Amino acid sequence: MSGANREILRLEGIRKSYNVGTPVEAEVLHGVDLSLDEGEFAALIGPSGSGKSTLLNTVGLLERPTGGRLFIRGREIGGLDEAGLTELRGRTIGFVFQFHHLIPAFTALENVMMPMLIDRGAPDAPMRERAAWLLEQVGLAAAAAKKPAELSGGMQQRVAIARSLAMNPPLVLADEPTGNLDTHTADEIFELLRRFNAESRTAFLIVTHDPRLAARCDRRIELVDGQIVEAKGPPWPVD
Amino acid sequence: MRFEWIVATRFLREGRMQTALILGGTAVGVAVILFITALINSLQVSLATRTLNTQAHIVVRPPDDAASRALAPADASVAARVEARAQRLRSIDQWEAVFRRLEGTARVTAVSPVVSGSGTALRGNANRAIALFGIEPERYVRIVKITDFMVAGEFRVSPGNAVIGVELAADLGATVGDRIRVTTPEGGNDVFLVTGLFDLGVKDVNKRWALVPLKTAQALLALPGGVTNVDLTVDDIFAAEEVARLIEGGTGLKAESWMAINTQLLAAFDNQTMTTRVIRAFVVLIVALGIASVLVVSVVQKQKEIGILRAMGASPGRIMRVFLIQGAIVGTAGAVVGSAVAAAMVAVAKRVLLAEDGTPLITGGIEPYMLAGGALVALATGLLAAVAPARRAAKLDPVQAIRG
Numbered sequence: 001m002s003g004a005n006r007e008i009l010r011l012e013g014i015r016k017s018y019n020v021g022t023p024v025e026a027e028v029l030h031g032v033d034l035s036l037d038e039g040e041f042a043a044l045i046g047p048s049g050s051g052k053s054t055l056l057n058t059v060g061l062l063e064r065p066t067g068g069r070l071f072i073r074g075r076e077i078g079g080l081d082e083a084g085l086t087e088l089r090g091r092t093i094g095f096v097f098q099f100h101h102l103i104p105a106f107t108a109l110e111n112v113m114m115p116m117l118i119d120r121g122a123p124d125a126p127m128r129e130r131a132a133w134l135l136e137q138v139g140l141a142a143a144a145a146k147k148p149a150e151l152s153g154g155m156q157q158r159v160a161i162a163r164s165l166a167m168n169p170p171l172v173l174a175d176e177p178t179g180n181l182d183t184h185t186a187d188e189i190f191e192l193l194r195r196f197n198a199e200s201r202t203a204f205l206i207v208t209h210d211p212r213l214a215a216r217c218d219r220r221i222e223l224v225d226g227q228i229v230e231a232k233g234p235p236w237p238v239d
Numbered sequence: 240m241r242f243e244w245i246v247a248t249r250f251l252r253e254g255r256m257q258t259a260l261i262l263g264g265t266a267v268g269v270a271v272i273l274f275i276t277a278l279i280n281s282l283q284v285s286l287a288t289r290t291l292n293t294q295a296h297i298v299v300r301p302p303d304d305a306a307s308r309a310l311a312p313a314d315a316s317v318a319a320r321v322e323a324r325a326q327r328l329r330s331i332d333q334w335e336a337v338f339r340r341l342e343g344t345a346r347v348t349a350v351s352p353v354v355s356g357s358g359t360a361l362r363g364n365a366n367r368a369i370a371l372f373g374i375e376p377e378r379y380v381r382i383v384k385i386t387d388f389m390v391a392g393e394f395r396v397s398p399g400n401a402v403i404g405v406e407l408a409a410d411l412g413a414t415v416g417d418r419i420r421v422t423t424p425e426g427g428n429d430v431f432l433v434t435g436l437f438d439l440g441v442k443d444v445n446k447r448w449a450l451v452p453l454k455t456a457q458a459l460l461a462l463p464g465g466v467t468n469v470d471l472t473v474d475d476i477f478a479a480e481e482v483a484r485l486i487e488g489g490t491g492l493k494a495e496s497w498m499a500i501n502t503q504l505l506a507a508f509d510n511q512t513m514t515t516r517v518i519r520a521f522v523v524l525i526v527a528l529g530i531a532s533v534l535v536v537s538v539v540q541k542q543k544e545i546g547i548l549r550a551m552g553a554s555p556g557r558i559m560r561v562f563l564i565q566g567a568i569v570g571t572a573g574a575v576v577g578s579a580v581a582a583a584m585v586a587v588a589k590r591v592l593l594a595e596d597g598t599p600l601i602t603g604g605i606e607p608y609m610l611a612g613g614a615l616v617a618l619a620t621g622l623l624a625a626v627a628p629a630r631r632a633a634k635l636d637p638v639q640a641i642r643g
Contacts, residue, residue: 122242
């Protein structure tokens with residue numbers, strides 16, 4: 001189970017339908033096969049309605065697939081109950097959402113601490129130190145005590161990235177992380193993700209509409225009509 | 240549990256307006272419940288106390304004279320109807336022994352032997368029917384605190400002296416220092432110096448009562464050495480009936496409590512208590528609905544945060560606890576504030592709600608047991624009210640909650 005390129009994610013024929021058993025049943029994912037190794041930096045692209053978000057939610061253990069098998073670090077998750085799934089999610093997957101989604105009632109530092117607080121139950125000094133260190137890494141050491149409402153969109157997204165890394169997860173899922181940021185800020189955020197990827201073994205799977213950003217990823221996974229049409233490829237030329 | 244507490248308190252602090260509203264609602268509810276309980280308890284005690292100014296808590300008398308059917312000889316006809324006997328004035332058999340026994344009875348706080356009967360008071364041309372009481376003054380004042388109700392002269396009941404009701408004195412045209420003659424159907428006849436007048440606040444009592452020494456009354460009523468009744472007080476006035484039943488069972492005498500005599504007053508108390516209970520129940524219901532509705536709104540507003548927490552690994556159970564804790568905190572904090580408000584209300588009511596004689600209607604305050612009860616009810620209400628919103632929060636689908 002060791003090695004330079006340990007597999008952290010494998011999807012085998014993953015299907016996902018909504019409204020199962022009703023006349024309006026709709027299958028969104030039609031048997032997706034995909035695997036992701038430790039340290040990979042991949043873009044998930046595809047037109048609207050192709051099932052990107054559904055795939056991301058399924059990989060993120062927020063939704064159960066209706067068919068196929070999903071492995072996280074070689075472990076099949078189909079047999080896990082809700083509690084097991086929740087715990088696995090908290091420890092192995094970091095999320096960065098398009099709309100930042102920080103918790104307004106907590107400061108930037110507390111938001112970064114939150115995944116660790118959920119995991120360990122009560123706050124402690126190492127937790128605080130790690131959160132402070134992460135904020136420093138995203139260049140927001142000075143904003144630690146600020147509430148999200150006092151931060152700009154780009155700053156909020158940087159806090160969210162720091163938060164996604166709090167548990168040092170093997171996999172971070174980012175859903176349009178630069179979606180509503182200006183180009184300059186979007187570039188900064190992207191660079192930040194790249195930097196964390198380079199410095200750790202954390203794999204990133206990034207949903208994006210922006211071909212420029214997709215081109216700067218090591219790997220492009222394209223989803224069309226609920227199926228992967230292009231899973232492997234060389235690094236895409238920039239511009 | 241720390242995580243749940245941290246998030247719960249932070250959510251409450253964040254929704255300042257909502258928190259203030261439910262806290263206020265809960266506090267008012269608790270205050271109303273405590274105040275109304277203190278008020279009704281106090282009113283009942285004060286009404287009962289007023290009633291008992293002129294009454295012993297329990298009066299022990301000899302059993303009624305009963306007519307018994309003769310044993311029917313064979314083949315003889317027997318009277319079909321038995322007439323009740325006229326009740327003559329009788330002494331309690333062996334009353335000194337009974338007296339000592341009553342003194343040693345649990346819960347009994349004072350015992351006083353009394354000989355009472357009817358008579359006539361005369362002065363000049365005036366004569367009035369009176370209720371004549373022969374008492375041992377030191378003992379009797381512990382049953383009926385006549386000393387608190389003297390309006391003229393002093394409470395001196397010794398050989399040759401009598402203390403009488405203020406209206407009886409007026410009817411006889413007598414005042415302190417005058418002499419009155421008392422006669423009885425038993426042939427007694429004596430003269431007393433009026434040493435004091437009392438006003439017990441009951442017309443019938445003020446118009447008829449004459450208190451004289453026990454021995455003198457025994458002679459006047461032709462009951463030498465006897466007493467017609469023994470008066471008692473007990474430590475808890477509402478336990479009087481229970482104690483009376485025990486005494487009856489133990490002595491074979493008739494024991495009548497003030498509760499049996501004032502059945503209407505007690506029925507009124509029961510109704511009052513029932514009404515208070517209904518009001519309290521509705522207040523609790525309203526408080527519960529208030530807490531629940533505010534928390535439901537809070538769950539809807541915090542959908543996104545709940546979704547994020549779920550995505551970050553918080554289980555539905557922990558999300559549920561976050562909202563249950565909010566309910567519990569609001570309930571408990573509401574109880575604390577409400578208790579303070581109720582205490583203030585009682586303090587004000589003591590100054591504002593007065594009886595005709597200027598004494599406060601509310602005598603008791605808010606007892607510790609009421610505070611504990613109020614806090615428990617508020618905590619339980621907060622928790623129960625939070626159940627539905629908390630379950631709703633726990634059931635939120637994180638995917639739906641996070642979207643957009």
